[in-house]
Structure formats: C-alpha cells, structure tokens
Amino acid sequence: xxxxxxxxxxxxxxxxxxxxALRSHPRARDIVTLIGLAAAALSSFAILRSVNLNGxxxxxxxGWSPEVGVVLVADRLASLVLPVALSIIFxxxxxxxxxxxxxxxxxxxxxxPLLGVLTAGVSLAILTGDxxxxxxxxxxxxxxxxxxxxxxxxxxxxxxxxxxxxxNLLASTLFLLGLAFVYAATGTINLALLAERIPExxxxxxxxxxxxxxxxxxxxxxxxxxxxxxxxxxxxxxTTITAVFAGLLTKIGIYxxxxxxxxxxMDELGPxxxxxxxxxxxxxxxxxxxxxxxxxxxxxxxISQIGYMLMGLGLFSAAGTTGAILFLIHxxxxxxxxxxxxxLIENNEGTSSLDRSGGLAARRPLIAVxxxxxxxxxxxxxxxxxxxxxxxxxxxxxDQGEAAMVAVAxxxxxxxxxxxxxxxxGVFWGTRCEAPRPVPTAISNRRxxxxxxxxxxxxxxxxxFFAGSxxxxxxxxxxxxxxxxxxxxxxxx
Amino acid sequence: MSISLLAAIGGLTSVGIxxxxxxxxxxxxxxxxxxxxxxxLALLTAGGPPGAAPIADQTTPEAAANPVPQALALTAIVISxxxxxxxxxxxxxxxxxxxxxxxxxDVEDRRIARLADAPDDNGTGR
Numbered sequence: 001x002x003x004x005x006x007x008x009x010x011x012x013x014x015x016x017x018x019x020x021a022l023r024s025h026p027r028a029r030d031i032v033t034l035i036g037l038a039a040a041a042l043s044s045f046a047i048l049r050s051v052n053l054n055g056x057x058x059x060x061x062x063g064w065s066p067e068v069g070v071v072l073v074a075d076r077l078a079s080l081v082l083p084v085a086l087s088i089i090f091x092x093x094x095x096x097x098x099x100x101x102x103x104x105x106x107x108x109x110x111x112x113p114l115l116g117v118l119t120a121g122v123s124l125a126i127l128t129g130d131x132x133x134x135x136x137x138x139x140x141x142x143x144x145x146x147x148x149x150x151x152x153x154x155x156x157x158x159x160x161x162x163x164x165x166x167x168n169l170l171a172s173t174l175f176l177l178g179l180a181f182v183y184a185a186t187g188t189i190n191l192a193l194l195a196e197r198i199p200e201x202x203x204x205x206x207x208x209x210x211x212x213x214x215x216x217x218x219x220x221x222x223x224x225x226x227x228x229x230x231x232x233x234x235x236x237x238x239t240t241i242t243a244v245f246a247g248l249l250t251k252i253g254i255y256x257x258x259x260x261x262x263x264x265x266m267d268e269l270g271p272x273x274x275x276x277x278x279x280x281x282x283x284x285x286x287x288x289x290x291x292x293x294x295x296x297x298x299x300x301x302x303i304s305q306i307g308y309m310l311m312g313l314g315l316f317s318a319a320g321t322t323g324a325i326l327f328l329i330h331x332x333x334x335x336x337x338x339x340x341x342x343x344l345i346e347n348n349e350g351t352s353s354l355d356r357s358g359g360l361a362a363r364r365p366l367i368a369v370x371x372x373x374x375x376x377x378x379x380x381x382x383x384x385x386x387x388x389x390x391x392x393x394x395x396x397x398x399d400q401g402e403a404a405m406v407a408v409a410x411x412x413x414x415x416x417x418x419x420x421x422x423x424x425x426g427v428f429w430g431t432r433c434e435a436p437r438p439v440p441t442a443i444s445n446r447r448x449x450x451x452x453x454x455x456x457x458x459x460x461x462x463x464x465f466f467a468g469s470x471x472x473x474x475x476x477x478x479x480x481x482x483x484x485x486x487x488x489x490x491x492x493x
Numbered sequence: 494m495s496i497s498l499l500a501a502i503g504g505l506t507s508v509g510i511x512x513x514x515x516x517x518x519x520x521x522x523x524x525x526x527x528x529x530x531x532x533x534l535a536l537l538t539a540g541g542p543p544g545a546a547p548i549a550d551q552t553t554p555e556a557a558a559n560p561v562p563q564a565l566a567l568t569a570i571v572i573s574x575x576x577x578x579x580x581x582x583x584x585x586x587x588x589x590x591x592x593x594x595x596x597x598x599d600v601e602d603r604r605i606a607r608l609a610d611a612p613d614d615n616g617t618g619r
Binding site: 068132135136139143146147150153155158159161162163165166169170173176177179180181183184189 | 506513518521525528529531532533535536538539540561562565568569572575576579580583586587590591596597
C-alpha cells in the first residue's frame with residue numbers, strides 16, 4: 001500500500017524530471033510522461049480496490065509520528081476522487097501529444113513535465129493528512145499552473161495570467177496566515193488531531209477558523225464572489241491546459257473544503273455556504289449565457305457547477321455530502337471532455353467563436369456526438385451522470401426543506417441547458433459565412449486527439465452506467481467523513 | 494506572545510495589503526513579499542514562547558523552542574522566494590509587451606464598459 005501511495009506522487013515527478021532531461025527527444029519524452037502518468041493512474045485504481053476491500057489506510061512518510069511528520073491518508077473519499085483525477089490527466093496528455101504539433105498546442109518541452117508536477121500536486125492534495133502539506137500541494141499545483149498558463153508569453157495570456165497569479169497568491173498567503181491561526185489555537189496542523197481539537201474550541205474561534213478557510217478554499221474553487229479571475233484566465237491558455245485546469249483545479253478547492261469543513265464539524269457555516277452556493281450557480285449560468293465563445297461559455301459553467309457541490313456540502317447532512325462527492329466525481333471528467341471538444345472545434349474551425357463558426361454537425365458528425373453527450377450530462381438530463389449527481393444534491397435539499405435552494409438549483413440547471421443549446425446552434429447547426437480555416441493537423445495527430453476525447457466520453461458514460469455503485473461508495477465516504485473519530489482511528493492505526 | 498512581534502505582523506500585513514491593491518505589478522510583488530513575511534512571523538509566534546535552538550544534544554525538549562513552526566516557516570520562505578522570482582519574470586514580460594507592468598481590467602469588465610457606451614479610458618496602458 002505504501003508503494004502505491006508513493007507512486008501516485010513520485011511517479012509523475014520522476015517522469016517530469018526525465019521529461020525535462022529528454023528535451024531534445026520528443027518521442028522518448030512523450031512516452032516517459034505517459035508512463036509516469038499511467039503508473040500514477042493505475043496505482044490509484046489499486047488504492048481504490050484495496051480501500052474497498054480492507055478499509056481506509058494511512059502511511060507515515062519517513063516513519064515520523066503523525067503529530068510532527070507528513071501523513072498520507074487513503075480514506076474512502078480520497079480513494080474515490082484520486083482515480084478519476086489521475087485518469088483525466090492521462091487522457092488530456094494523450095490529447096496534448098496529438099495537438100502539440102499544431103499552432104494551437106502548448107509548448108511541448110514544458111507542458112509535459114509541468115503536467116507531471118501538477119499531477120504530483122493533485123495526488124498530494126487529495127491524499128495528505130495535514131494542513132501544511134495541503135498548502136505545499138496547492139503551491140505545487142499553482143506554480144505549475146502559473147507557468148502552464150503563461151509559458152507561451154502571448155499578450156492575452158500575460159494579461160489574464162497576472163490576475164490569476166495575484167488572486168491565487170493572495171489565497172495562498174491567507175492560507176499560510178490561517179495555518180498560523182490554527183496552530184496557535186490548537187497546537188497542531190494534523191487533520192486527525194484537528195478533528196478532535198477544533199470542535200472543543202470556543203464558538204468564535206472555531207467559526208473564525210472555519211470562515212477563514214472557507215475564503216481560502218473558496219478562492220481556489222471560484223465560489224461567488226471570489227470567481228472573477230477564472231473566466232478571464234482559463235480561455236487564454238491552450239485547450240489541453242484549460243481542460244486540466246477546469247477539470248481539476250477548482251475541484252481540488254472544493255475537495256479540500258469537503259475534507260476540512262466536515263472533518264472539523266463546521267455545521268454552523270452551512271447557511272452562509274448555501275447562500276454562496278446559490279449565487280455561484282445563478283451568476284455562473286447567467287454569465288455563460290451572455291458569452292459568445294465556446295471556451296468562455298464553458299469557463300463560466302465551471303463556476304456555476306461549483307455551486308452544486310458547495311450546496312451539497314453546505315447542507316451538512318450525510319445525504320448532502322454524498323451528493324457533493326458524487327457531483328465532484330461526475331463533474332471532473334465531464335468538464336474536461338467539454339473543453340477537449342472545444343479544442344477539436346477550434347482545430348476544425350480555426351476559431352472557438354460562436355459567431356464565426358457553424359454547420360459543423362454536417363461536416364464532422366463525430367465531433368457533434370462527442371459534444372452532445374457531455375453537454376447533456378452537464379445540463380443534468382437523464383440518463384447521463386449529471387442527472388444522478390444533480391438528483392442526489394437536489395434530493396438532499398428537499399429532505400432538509402431548503403425549498404429556495406432547490407428552486408435555484410433547478411433554474412440554474414435550465415440555464416445550463418440553454419447555453420449548451422446556444423453552443424449547439426452556433427457551432428453545429430446553421431451555415432457559416434466564410435469558409436472554415438482548419439488548423440493544419442496531420443491525420444495521425446487528429447486521430448489521437450479524437451481518440452483521447454472519445455476515451456474521455458467513454459469514461460463519463462462509464463460513470464453513468466455505474467452510477468448506482470458510485471452512489472453507494474459516495475454514501476459510505478460521506479458517512480466516514482461525518483463520523484468524527486473515523487479519520488483519527490485510520491491515522492493512528 | 495510578544496507585543497513587538499504582534500505589532501510587526503500587523504504592520505507588515507497592513508502595508509502589504511495596501512501595496513497589493515496597487516495597479517502596478519512591481520508594487521504588488523513588494524506587497525506579497527511583506528505579506529509573506531507577516532505570515533512567517535505569525536507562524537513563529539504561533540509556536541509558543543521562545544527557547545534555545547532545538548538541536549538534539551545541545552538542549553532539553555523543555556528548554557527548546559518549538560521546532561515544528563520553524564520547519565513550516567522555512568518551507569514557506571522557500572516557496573515565496575520562488576514565487577517572487579516568477580512574478581518578477583512576469584512583470585518583465587508585461588513590460589516588454591506593453592511598456593508598463595500594470596494589471597489590467599478583465600475582459601468582461603471592459604466589454605460591459607464598452608456596451609454601456611462609457612468613455613473608454615486609454616490610460617490603462619493598452
């Protein structure tokens with residue numbers, strides 16, 4: 001088990017180092033990166049299996065005791081989210097290899113190794129058992145994302161990259177200050193010990209810490225009103241990079257929130273979270289409707305969907321947390337696929353603007369199908385995974401009599417469907433006034449890109465097919481989270 | 494907990510926050526450096542009363558300062574050092590591209606401003 005846990009973090013890091021060393025051998029570099037990412041993804045599936053059979057497990061890195069050392073904890077939540085996240089990164093890297101030799105692709109010398117570092121950060125953030133390692137993992141993710149966003153040095157990227165960097169750096173600084181507060185109040189940063197000590201604090205101190213970290217993780221997750229950096233910066237990066245960001249980065253923020261706020265029993269923050277969740281959903285969906293570019297529409301939907309996960313968490317019930325976890329698992333692949341399809345559209349049309357494209361369904365029906373499935377899933381239409389996830393969150397809301405929240409969630413769902421229809425009408429139907437200017441791409445590369453997108457769509461369909469068992473797994477993960485002693489027992493054993 | 498340390502943390506934080514509200518990235522970088530120092534000092538203060546250097550055979554655990562926040566502070570210093578370098582590179586690139594290092598309004602704000610027919614200020618370095 002220790003070997004598996006380490007592989008998910010160290011594997012991609014080694015691949016990143018080798019990838020940098022192999023700068024002048026593109027093929028070897030791509031293969032090394034893929035092997036590193038595949039090793040991490042396969043280990044994560046083995047972890048999922050092992051946790052399901054033997055229960056949650058912990059690893060003390062370097063043999064230090066949990067109070068002073070770094071602990072990696074594979075509980076049900078971590079083991080459920082990790083395989084989804086790592087498989088996504090693998091598929092995106094496949095797509096990126098296909099796209100690299102085109103004008104729209106990311107710089108191959110840097111993008112592959114940086115993606116490896118980002119993967120290590122994601123694994124570490126999901127598995128870590130203490131707040132400071134979570135901070136380091138966030139920095140690992142953010143530093144590689146800063147460079148991925150701006151490494152081409154184009155004007156728009158630098159401009160929006162600055163907003164992105166400044167916002168996230170502010171959140172990181174607040175995180176560090178928050179760590180000092182937590183340490184001063186409790187004398188530990190270990191999550192298992194915090195789960196025991198934070199509930200014993202005065203109400204004021206407890207809520208102070210809870211709201212402080214709500215702001216920190218909320219900025220990373222682009223929760224209203226801290227979202228403004230997202231729709232501006234995401235669309236400027238190359239598609240593959242946006243796909244990873246949209247699928248993973250904000251979700252890591254929500255994951256950290258699910259982990260920290262349920263573990264430390266911040267139930268009193270529920271009402272504030274619900275208000276923020278409602279505003280996030282509606283404003284994200286309305287923002288999306290006002291856009292006329294595929295990538296910008298999708299970026300606003302990243303925000304809108306965060307609202308559903310926050311709503312599930314804000315209900316602070318077993319059913320609500322289950323919904324949030326299920327939504328997280330459904331949303332990561334769906335969002336990534338939509339951005340990958342956006343990349344295919346861009347590649348075929350030479351633009352991602354709705355006004356300048358049209359009639360793609362007749363010319364490339366396969367892309368239309370690849371778009372339609374995740375789009376309907378995002379809007380929450382049955383039988384796709386989005387329906388199950390949304391149903392779980394909304395049903396939990398109904399159970400607790402949060403009628404207003406349920407209404408907001410349903411309206412936001414309808415608005416999502418509307419803006420997906422807008423993309424469909426703009427890109428796939430109608431005729432275009434000028435001839436399309438596809439980006440010159442070799443057939444083999446185009447095949448690789450389509451195959452990667454197809455794989456990802458198949459992944460989202462798999463989630464729909466196994467929605468029942470995934471729901472049960474999420475339910476068990478939520479029960480573990482809401483049992484305060486469980487995490488501590490895992491870490492101590 | 495020492496009053497002078499608390500005052501230092503408060504002073505660094507307020508000056509840092511003031512600087513990061515500026516438009517120019519070089520001021521923002523200075524602001525983040527100060528905020529980083531404030532956070533590191535806060536971590537050290539959180540570690541409890543001062544004591545001897547926590548080295549194994551030179552002192553007893555009772556007389557030593559708490560080593561955990563010191564380890565955390567060191568890590569945080571290294572991270573903020575790297576980030577400051579990156580920010581400086583970003584400011585330099587922006588300077589090469591547009592002749593200044595201003596953080597600009599986001600696309601959506603500018604689009605809405607244009608839609609509302611507001612007078613377009615060209616003074617923001619475009």
